[in-house]
Amino acid sequence: MKKHKILMAAIAFAVLAGAWIYGGNYPEQGDQPQAADTAAQTAEQKEVQGNAEFIRVAAMQEGAEQEAPEQEGAVLPAPDETAEPPLAELQSADVDDGSFTVSLTVRCDTILGNMNMLNKEKHELVPSDGVILEATTVTAYEGESVFNVLQRTMKQAKIHMAFRNTPVYNSAYIEAINNLYEFDVGELSGWLYCVNEWYPSYGCSNCQLKPGDAIEWNYTCDLGRDLGQFWVNGWQVDEYE
Amino acid sequence: MNMNKDAFAGFHPVVNMMYFTVVVVFSMFFTHPACLGASLVCAVAYSVYLNGRKAVRFTLVFMLPMLMATAMLNPLFNHEGSTILAYLPDGNPLTLESMLYGVAAATMLVTVISWFSCLNAVMTTDKFVYLFGRIAPALSLMLAMALRFVPRFKVQLKVIADAQKCVGRNASDGNLLQKARHGIRMLSIMVTWALENAIETADSMKSRGYGLPGRTAFSIYRFDKRDRTALAFILACATYVAAGAVTGGLYFRYFPTINGVWGTPYAISIFISHLALGAVPVILNFREDLVWKSIALKA
Numbered sequence: 001m002k003k004h005k006i007l008m009a010a011i012a013f014a015v016l017a018g019a020w021i022y023g024g025n026y027p028e029q030g031d032q033p034q035a036a037d038t039a040a041q042t043a044e045q046k047e048v049q050g051n052a053e054f055i056r057v058a059a060m061q062e063g064a065e066q067e068a069p070e071q072e073g074a075v076l077p078a079p080d081e082t083a084e085p086p087l088a089e090l091q092s093a094d095v096d097d098g099s100f101t102v103s104l105t106v107r108c109d110t111i112l113g114n115m116n117m118l119n120k121e122k123h124e125l126v127p128s129d130g131v132i133l134e135a136t137t138v139t140a141y142e143g144e145s146v147f148n149v150l151q152r153t154m155k156q157a158k159i160h161m162a163f164r165n166t167p168v169y170n171s172a173y174i175e176a177i178n179n180l181y182e183f184d185v186g187e188l189s190g191w192l193y194c195v196n197e198w199y200p201s202y203g204c205s206n207c208q209l210k211p212g213d214a215i216e217w218n219y220t221c222d223l224g225r226d227l228g229q230f231w232v233n234g235w236q237v238d239e240y241e
Numbered sequence: 242m243n244m245n246k247d248a249f250a251g252f253h254p255v256v257n258m259m260y261f262t263v264v265v266v267f268s269m270f271f272t273h274p275a276c277l278g279a280s281l282v283c284a285v286a287y288s289v290y291l292n293g294r295k296a297v298r299f300t301l302v303f304m305l306p307m308l309m310a311t312a313m314l315n316p317l318f319n320h321e322g323s324t325i326l327a328y329l330p331d332g333n334p335l336t337l338e339s340m341l342y343g344v345a346a347a348t349m350l351v352t353v354i355s356w357f358s359c360l361n362a363v364m365t366t367d368k369f370v371y372l373f374g375r376i377a378p379a380l381s382l383m384l385a386m387a388l389r390f391v392p393r394f395k396v397q398l399k400v401i402a403d404a405q406k407c408v409g410r411n412a413s414d415g416n417l418l419q420k421a422r423h424g425i426r427m428l429s430i431m432v433t434w435a436l437e438n439a440i441e442t443a444d445s446m447k448s449r450g451y452g453l454p455g456r457t458a459f460s461i462y463r464f465d466k467r468d469r470t471a472l473a474f475i476l477a478c479a480t481y482v483a484a485g486a487v488t489g490g491l492y493f494r495y496f497p498t499i500n501g502v503w504g505t506p507y508a509i510s511i512f513i514s515h516l517a518l519g520a521v522p523v524i525l526n527f528r529e530d531l532v533w534k535s536i537a538l539k540a
Contacts, residue, residue, distance in 0.1 A: 121494050151332055160497075162320035162333050179323060179497040 098142035100211035104153050106133035106177055108219035110185075110226045117185045117221070125179050132178045133157060135214075146193055146204040146215055147172045171203020180219060188223045199229050201236065247291060247363065248529035249522035253468040254368040256475070261360045263479040264519060268352045271486065273493040273501060275512045277348045283519030284355035290526055291362045304354065308347040315343025323497045342495040359522075361388070371460050378452030386442065394435070401430050471521070478518035485511035 109130035111118060118126070133153070140149050147163070154161040154177065162176040174191045175182055182190035193204050194216050200207050209215075218227050230237050250257065268280040288296045317329065322338025329335050366385040373381035405411055405427055412424045450456050485491055490511045493501030502508045 122497060125497055155328065158325065160320075160323060160325060160334055160336070165331075176321070179321060181321070 099139050100142075100209075101137050102140050102149060102209050102211070102213045102215060103135050104133065104138050104149060104215045104217075105131075105135045106159075106217045107131050108178075108180060110219055110221045111180070114185050114221045119184065122180065122184060133159065140209050144209055146195065146207040146209065147174075148205075149209065149215065150174070150193075150204065150217065166203070169203045169206075171205035174204065174217070177217060177219075185219075185221045189219065189221045191217055192220050192224055192227060192229070193217045199224065199227075199236070201231075201234065247522075248525045250363045252471055252525075253462055253464045254364070254372050255464065256468050256471050257363050257368065258372055259472060260475050260521060261356065261364065263475060265353060265356050265360075267479075267482065267515065267518075268349060268356060271491055271515075272345055272349070272495070273491045274345065275503075275508075276491060276515055277345055277352065279512065279516040279519055281348050281352045281355075283516070283523065284352045284359065286520075286523050288355045288358045288362075290523060291359055296358070299358075300355075304351045308344075308351050311347035311350060312340070312343040315346060316340045319343075321496045338495050338497070338499055341499060345495065363522075368462075371458065371462060374451075374458055382446065382451065386439075394431070397434060398427070398431060401427055401434075471525075475518060475521060478514045481514045482511055482518065485514075 107130050108126060111126050112128075112130050115123060115126070136153065136157075138149055138153050151161065151163075159177065160179050161174065162181075163172045163174050165171075166173050174193075177191060192199060193207075194200075195207060195209075195213050197214070197216070220227050220229075224231065230239060249260075264280070264283075267276065268284070271277070271280075285296075285300055289300070292299075316335050316339040319339040319342065320329075320333045320336060322334075322336030322342075324337035325334045326337055326340075327335045366389060369385045369388070370381050373384070402411070405423065410423045410426065412420055412427060414420070414423065446452075482491075485507070490502060490505075490508050
C-alpha cells in the first residue's frame with residue numbers, strides 16, 4: 001500500500017515536472033546563434049569572436065555622447081565606410097561564418113524625470129545620464145534575434161538582465177535590465193526595444209536582425225508615450241486624435 | 242521531575258496571548274537577519290521545550306528540508322540582485338541576493354510555524370474562551386472548535402478505522418475498487434459524525450445560555466504580581482523594538498544589493514531586546530526548573 005502511494009506521487013510529480021519543462025520555460029534558442037548548422041562554426045570560434053568583437057565604439061566619440069543621443073545611428077558601420085580599420089575588419093568577418101555587426105544601446109532616460117515614483121532603494125541603479133549601455137558594436141550571427149544579441153551582450157558586459165518566456169507570443173519578455181524591473185516606475189513602466197528607431201509590435205525573439213541594425217532598449221514610464229510612441233488597440237499611430 | 246511542565250503556560254491568559262501576538266507579528270514583519278535568527282532560535286527552543294522529542298523530530302524531518310527547499314527554489318524564480326554568481330540553464334541570472342532572500346523567507350516561514358506549534362500547546366481552549374468569550378462569544382467558540390478540529394478528527398478517524406478493520410472493511414483490504422469503497426464508507430461515517438457532533442455542541446452551548454447577557458463564566462485565572470511583571474516586561478520590550486523598527490533601527494534591504502543597519506549601538510540594543518522578548522518563556526521555564534530542583538534537593 002505504501003509503495004503504491006510513493007509510486008503514484010512520483011508519477012504525478014514526474015508528469016507535472018514534464019509539463020512544466022515542456023510548457024516553454026526553456027528557450028529554444030539560448031545564447032547560441034541560431035545558424036548552428038554552418039559547419040565552420042565551432043563553439044570555440046564563437047567564444048573567441050564574441051569577446052574580441054565586443055568593441056565599445058563609444059570610446060571613439062568621447063565627449064560627443066552627451067549632446068548627441070540621436071546621432072547614435074552614425075556610429076554604425078555603413079557598408080561603404082572602409083576608412084576606419086577596425087570596422088573594416090569586422091565587415092570582412094561577415095563573409096566567413098555568417099556573422100555581422102549591429103549596434104546596441106540601453107538607456108533609461110525617462111526615469112530621470114520620474115525619480116519620485118521609483119523605490120528609494122533603486123535610485124542608485126539609475127545613471128545620472130540615463131545611459132546603461134552606450135552605443136556598442138556587437139557581433140550577431142545569421143538568423144539571430146534582438147533577444148539573442150541583448151542576452152549575450154548583457155552577459156559579457158556583466159549587466160543584470162532578467163526575462164521570462166511567453167509561449168503565447170513565442171517570445172522572451174524582458175522583465176528587467178540592470179535590476180530596473182517592469183512596473184518599478186508606476187504601472188505603465190517597462191522595457192521597449194526599437195530597431196533603426198522603429199518599435200516593432202512583436203516580441204524581441206521574433207525580430208530577426210540584418211547587418212548594421214541599430215537596436216535600442218529604452219525604459220518607458222508611460223507605455224511608450226514618453227518615447228514618442230502611440231498605440232491604439234495594438235496599432236501604432238502618429239498621435240492621439 | 243517538575244510538576245508544572247510549562248511555567249509560562251501557568252501565567253495569566255492575557256500574558257500568554259500578548260506574548261504570542263507580539264512575537265508572531267514581529268516574526269512576520271521583520272526581515273532583518275538578526276531578528277529572524279533570534280526569532281528562529283527562540284521559537285525552536287520553546288517548541289522543543291514544550292513538545293520534547295516530537296518537536297526535535299518535526300524540526301529535523303519537516304522544517305529543515307522545507308527551509309532548504311524554499312531557499313533553493315527562490316533563486317529559480319526570482320532573478321533580482323546585483324551580484325550575479327552564475328547563469329541558470331534557461332539563461333536568467335542566479336544572484337546572491339535572491340539566494341539570501343530565499344534563506345530569509347524560509348527562516349520566516351519555519352519560525353512562524355514553530356510559534357504556532359507553541360501557541361497550540363499553551364493557548365488551550367479554555368483560555369481562548371476566557372479571553373474572548375465575553376467580547377465575541379460566537380467567534381471565540383468557533384475559534385476554539387476550529388483549533389481542535391484537526392486533532393479531534395484524527396482521533397475519531399482512528400476509532401472509525403479500527404471499527405471497520407474488525408468487520409474486514411479496512412481501507413487496505415481487497416482490490417482497488419473495494420479499497421475505494423471502504424475508504425468512501427469511512428469518509429461518509431466521518432462526515433456524519435462531524436455534522437451530528439457540531440449540532441450537539443451547538444445545542445449544548447445554547448442550553449447553557451452561552452453568550453447571553455449577564456451570564457458569568459467560571460475561571461481559575463488570577464492576575465497577580467507575577468503576571469503584572471511579565472506583562473510589563475513583554476510590553477516594554479515590544480514597544481522598544483517597535484519604536485526601533487519605526488525609526489529605522491532595523492533597516493535592512495535585500496535588493497538590489499544587500500545593505501542594512503548592523504553594528505550601531507542603537508541597532509544592537511534593539512536586537513538584544515528582541516531576543517529578550519522571544520526568550521521570555523524559555524528563561525521562565527529554566528528558572529522554574531532550577532527552583533524546583535533546589536527545593537527537591539533540600540527536602
